[in-house]
Amino acid sequence: MTTSLNKLQNLYQESKDGALKDFFTFLKFESVSSEIEHKEHVLQCAEWLKEYIAEMGFTTELWETSGHPIVFASYLEAGPEKPTLLIYNHYDVQPVDPVELWESPPFEPTIRDGEVYARGAEDNKGQCFYVLQALKLLLKRDGTLPINIKLCIEGEEETGSAGISEILKHKEKELQADYLAIVDLGIRKPDKPAITLGVRGMVTMDVEVEGSDTDLHSGSHGGIVYNPIHALSEILSNLRDANGKITVPGFYDDVIPLTDTERSQLNLDFETMEYQTMFGATPSGGEQNFEPLERAWTRPTLEVNGINGGYTGSGFKTVIPAKAHAKISCRLVPNQDPHKIGKLVADHIKSLAPEGIKVDVDVHPGVGTAVRSDVSSTIIQAFSQAYQEVFNDKTEYIFEGGSIPIINELAKASNSSVALVGLGLPDDQVHAPNEHFGINRIEKGSLIIARAIEVLVGK
Amino acid sequence: MTTSLNKLQNLYQESKDGALKDFFTFLKFESVSSEIEHKEHVLQCAEWLKEYIAEMGFTTELWETSGHPIVFASYLEAGPEKPTLLIYNHYDVQPVDPVELWESPPFEPTIRDGEVYARGAEDNKGQCFYVLQALKLLLKRDGTLPINIKLCIEGEEETGSAGISEILKHKEKELQADYLAIVDLGIRKPDKPAITLGVRGMVTMDVEVEGSDTDLHSGSHGGIVYNPIHALSEILSNLRDANGKITVPGFYDDVIPLTDTERSQLNLDFETMEYQTMFGATPSGGEQNFEPLERAWTRPTLEVNGINGGYTGSGFKTVIPAKAHAKISCRLVPNQDPHKIGKLVADHIKSLAPEGIKVDVDVHPGVGTAVRSDVSSTIIQAFSQAYQEVFNDKTEYIFEGGSIPIINELAKASNSSVALVGLGLPDDQVHAPNEHFGINRIEKGSLIIARAIEVLVGK
Numbered sequence: 006m007t008t009s010l011n012k013l014q015n016l017y018q019e020s021k022d023g024a025l026k027d028f029f030t031f032l033k034f035e036s037v038s039s040e041i042e043h044k045e046h047v048l049q050c051a052e053w054l055k056e057y058i059a060e061m062g063f064t065t066e067l068w069e070t071s072g073h074p075i076v077f078a079s080y081l082e083a084g085p086e087k088p089t090l091l092i093y094n095h096y097d098v099q100p101v102d103p104v105e106l107w108e109s110p111p112f113e114p115t116i117r118d119g120e121v122y123a124r125g126a127e128d129n130k131g132q133c134f135y136v137l138q139a140l141k142l143l144l145k146r147d148g149t150l151p152i153n154i155k156l157c158i159e160g161e162e163e164t165g166s167a168g169i170s171e172i173l174k175h176k177e178k179e180l181q182a183d184y185l186a187i188v189d190l191g192i193r194k195p196d197k198p199a200i201t202l203g204v205r206g207m208v209t210m211d212v213e214v215e216g217s218d219t220d221l222h223s224g225s226h227g228g229i230v231y232n233p234i235h236a237l238s239e240i241l242s243n244l245r246d247a248n249g250k251i252t253v254p255g256f257y258d259d260v261i262p263l264t265d266t267e268r269s270q271l272n273l274d275f276e277t278m279e280y281q282t283m284f285g286a287t288p289s290g291g292e293q294n295f296e297p298l299e300r301a302w303t304r305p306t307l308e309v310n311g312i313n314g315g316y317t318g319s320g321f322k323t324v325i326p327a328k329a330h331a332k333i334s335c336r337l338v339p340n341q342d343p344h345k346i347g348k349l350v351a352d353h354i355k356s357l358a359p360e361g362i363k364v365d366v367d368v369h370p371g372v373g374t375a376v377r378s379d380v381s382s383t384i385i386q387a388f389s390q391a392y393q394e395v396f397n398d399k400t401e402y403i404f405e406g407g408s409i410p411i412i413n414e415l416a417k418a419s420n421s422s423v424a425l426v427g428l429g430l431p432d433d434q435v436h437a438p439n440e441h442f443g444i445n446r447i448e449k450g451s452l453i454i455a456r457a458i459e460v461l462v463g464k
Numbered sequence: 465m466t467t468s469l470n471k472l473q474n475l476y477q478e479s480k481d482g483a484l485k486d487f488f489t490f491l492k493f494e495s496v497s498s499e500i501e502h503k504e505h506v507l508q509c510a511e512w513l514k515e516y517i518a519e520m521g522f523t524t525e526l527w528e529t530s531g532h533p534i535v536f537a538s539y540l541e542a543g544p545e546k547p548t549l550l551i552y553n554h555y556d557v558q559p560v561d562p563v564e565l566w567e568s569p570p571f572e573p574t575i576r577d578g579e580v581y582a583r584g585a586e587d588n589k590g591q592c593f594y595v596l597q598a599l600k601l602l603l604k605r606d607g608t609l610p611i612n613i614k615l616c617i618e619g620e621e622e623t624g625s626a627g628i629s630e631i632l633k634h635k636e637k638e639l640q641a642d643y644l645a646i647v648d649l650g651i652r653k654p655d656k657p658a659i660t661l662g663v664r665g666m667v668t669m670d671v672e673v674e675g676s677d678t679d680l681h682s683g684s685h686g687g688i689v690y691n692p693i694h695a696l697s698e699i700l701s702n703l704r705d706a707n708g709k710i711t712v713p714g715f716y717d718d719v720i721p722l723t724d725t726e727r728s729q730l731n732l733d734f735e736t737m738e739y740q741t742m743f744g745a746t747p748s749g750g751e752q753n754f755e756p757l758e759r760a761w762t763r764p765t766l767e768v769n770g771i772n773g774g775y776t777g778s779g780f781k782t783v784i785p786a787k788a789h790a791k792i793s794c795r796l797v798p799n800q801d802p803h804k805i806g807k808l809v810a811d812h813i814k815s816l817a818p819e820g821i822k823v824d825v826d827v828h829p830g831v832g833t834a835v836r837s838d839v840s841s842t843i844i845q846a847f848s849q850a851y852q853e854v855f856n857d858k859t860e861y862i863f864e865g866g867s868i869p870i871i872n873e874l875a876k877a878s879n880s881s882v883a884l885v886g887l888g889l890p891d892d893q894v895h896a897p898n899e900h901f902g903i904n905r906i907e908k909g910s911l912i913i914a915r916a917i918e919v920l921v922g923k
Contacts (some may be wrong), residue, residue, distance in 0.1 A: 227760065317772040323793050436781065
């Protein structure tokens with residue numbers, strides 16, 4: 006163990022109780038960015054965060070957007086001859102439903118078995134919080150930071166980052182950096198350090214299928230009209246063939262297969278039994294001629310994220326609904342243009358409308374392109390060493406199937422090379438009921454961020 | 465116009481204001497039988513109805529069931545040498561959602577353009593109410609009724625009539641009758657009298673499709689697991705072929721095609737433009753090798769009445785849900801056994817489960833067999849004459865695609881021959897927002913019921 010790491014660990018132990026209290030305050034804000042009724046909560050969370058970071062000694066500001074604001078902070082005491090690291094997090098969270106499946110209320114953080122349970126505990130408040138603790142540790146020890154640090158913490162990651170995307174071009178000067186760390190990723194196992202070399206892009210859309218002006222009695226009209234639930238089911242099932250391949254014409258046209266070198270850097274081992282135990286699910290979805298992790302990491306997908314139509318309450322209602330709806334997301338790989346794919350999917354869905362059925366597709370403007378990092382870059386190597394020190398094990402390289410829409414735009418605006426890091430675990434239940442994050446990972450994360458910063462200046 | 469009809473009309477005019485007030489009281493009870501939170505409202509409605517009929521001079525009682533009670537009433541002053549007519553209605557109503565589409569609150573009856581808007585205005589409180597007004601007219605005029613009348617008004621028609629089905633065998637003596645009038649049907653156009661010669665049977669079921677123990681992030685898991693919404697869509701779309709034929713093995717095995725004579729008695733004319741104007745829908749559903757009304761009246765159907773899974777709120781949530789659900793109903797024709805069909809459909813659905821997906825089907829116990837009336841029977845001929853007198857036009861014969869699950873069992877228990885009558889219209893919005901019923905149909909219905917009773921004793 007390095008001397009520096011040792012000192013940081015001791016410092017962490019001294020401050021951890023106060024830190025946990027602050028973390029709970031952060032988690033209690035109901036900063037659900039997709040739900041209009043939470044707009045004020047999102048703003049309150051941003052303001053609290055700005056104040057918290059200002060108290061650390063950073064210059065802070067809120068950047069207004071068309072949606073929720075961005076918390077921007079900088080500490081530039083190291084001076085222009087030292088490198089600048091821009092760190093990205095987000096303070097907004099996913100909706101909480103089905104809320105009845107939470108064992109403790111989503112916005113009342115609760116510790117069970119060393120894990121903090123709350124919406125956002127991992128994604129991304131937990132990961133944002135240990136970044137701040139890392140900076141506090143360094144500041145406490147040295148009174149200053151060895152490199153220049155900028156923090157960009159947005160409030161619309163869960164809804165597609167439309168706001169930050171709009172204002173990036175006006176903020177290129179402020180965002181200028183040498184390195185960009187996106188701290189919203191994870192590792193595969195609690196004891197194995199890992200850095201993510203790529204994430205998928207994304208485009209999302211709403212589908213509305215309409216069969217009549219009003220709900221109809223399924224006795225009087227059953228057999229006459231085309232039931233929009235039938236039409237929607239048929240359209241959705243027609244988007245995939247029997248082998249799980251997406252049938253939208255042109256969907257795979259721009260996909261560049263992995264090279265042998267790229268493939269050899271990745272650990273594609275998939276433990277089916279462990280997956281089954283963890284999620285109660287088998288790897289039976291997706292394209293059958295690829296391995297499970299190849300499908301999730303390196304292939305584009307199309308998933309229906311929500312469907313509804315007709316009567317879905319208790320009991321029964323013999324109705325043919327006027328309309329049925331679905332929400333669809335496509336995950337994309339490098340070289341796929343999300344706008345192009347969105348249009349291809351929307352056009353194909355509309356072309357599948359049966360006679361008598363009107364189909365509308367609303368492709369959402371917030372999209373993201375896929376990202377790939379260069380394993381030999383300075384920033385990846387710095388984090389690789391930091392992870393290795395803290396875990397005392399060799400860092401592995403993985404991919405992530407999820408998306409962080411803004412990465413490429415942010416890397417371009419800041420003119421920096423990017424590292425995708427974090428300490429999420431596959432069973433953290435992000436985007437699901439009972440999301441949680443280990444208290445020990447707050448410590449590990451603080452140490453990794455602090456050590457990576459030091460390694461960047463050769464410490 | 466007959467003298468008797470003329471007198472009845474004058475009497476109706478004298479009493480109509482008080483009657484409308486009583487009708488509104490009846491409509492205000494939130495007697496939604498399928499929703500447990502309305503159990504007390506259903507009971508209050510039954511008790512009010514019992515009291516209302518008792519005040520007319522009938523002997524009344526509430527028959528308890530495992531679910532909601534039945535209002536039973538009798539007036540047997542005509543004596544054993546006179547025929548007995550058993551009249552069936554129901555006082556329970558459908559749920560009101562989507563409640564935001566109602567122009568006036570569903571349980572605050574409101575008159576617009578001569579129509580009463582309320583849940584149950586037609587189905588079946590309106591039709592039940594004019595039966596009671598008919599009896600009041602005759603009692604007011606003559607101080608007695610010319611035949612024996614029994615009323616059976618149940619509270620579970622909209623949920624499959626399980627309660628009445630259970631107790632029928634214990635009530636055969638009380639229900640004994642010569643004729644049975646089911647007053648829950650309709651006519652095709654406001655000015656054309658029509659009697660229904662048959663209704664379809666029904667079996668309903670809930671389908672649950674499960675892919676994992678918990679909701680999963682569609683980025684991390686998309687391409688790995690089998691999305692249960694995909695599985696459900698595929699299963700549902702596999703239940704019908706490209707021509708709208710149901711693909712469940714054995715589904716049509718017991719269907720007896722219409723004879724040429726039966727077909728010639730029916731008016732199968734379908735006015736596509738009028739249907740389009742009325743419902744904003746085209747007759748593009750169902751089996752393509754049958755005419756629209758043949759499909760709705762004489763062919764079995766399978767309709768999905770509700771579907772839900774994943775995130776369906778505002779904005780977006782990139783989730784692969786643990787489960788997805790659908791509600792299915794099959795409408796059946798004579799000689800089809802609903803229990804057999806329910807099992808065939810459930811077995812077929814389960815056989816369609818893809819690898820990694822668990823499928824459960826819960827076939828509901830409340831079912832109904834299809835009904836056919838004999839056009840030459842005394843009761844049909846009596847109603848045919850009564851409709852003709854009131855409308856001053858020849859009565860036509862139609863079918864109804866909907867179901868009244870209890871008819872055959874009630875006909876058997878009461879040992880009577882059945883007539884399916886009523887004054888519903890295709891655009892009454894039954895089972896939908898803004899259900900309504902014309903005040904002029906309260907009058908016509910009162911007169912038809914009263915005249916049919918007189919015709920049965922040669923008056």
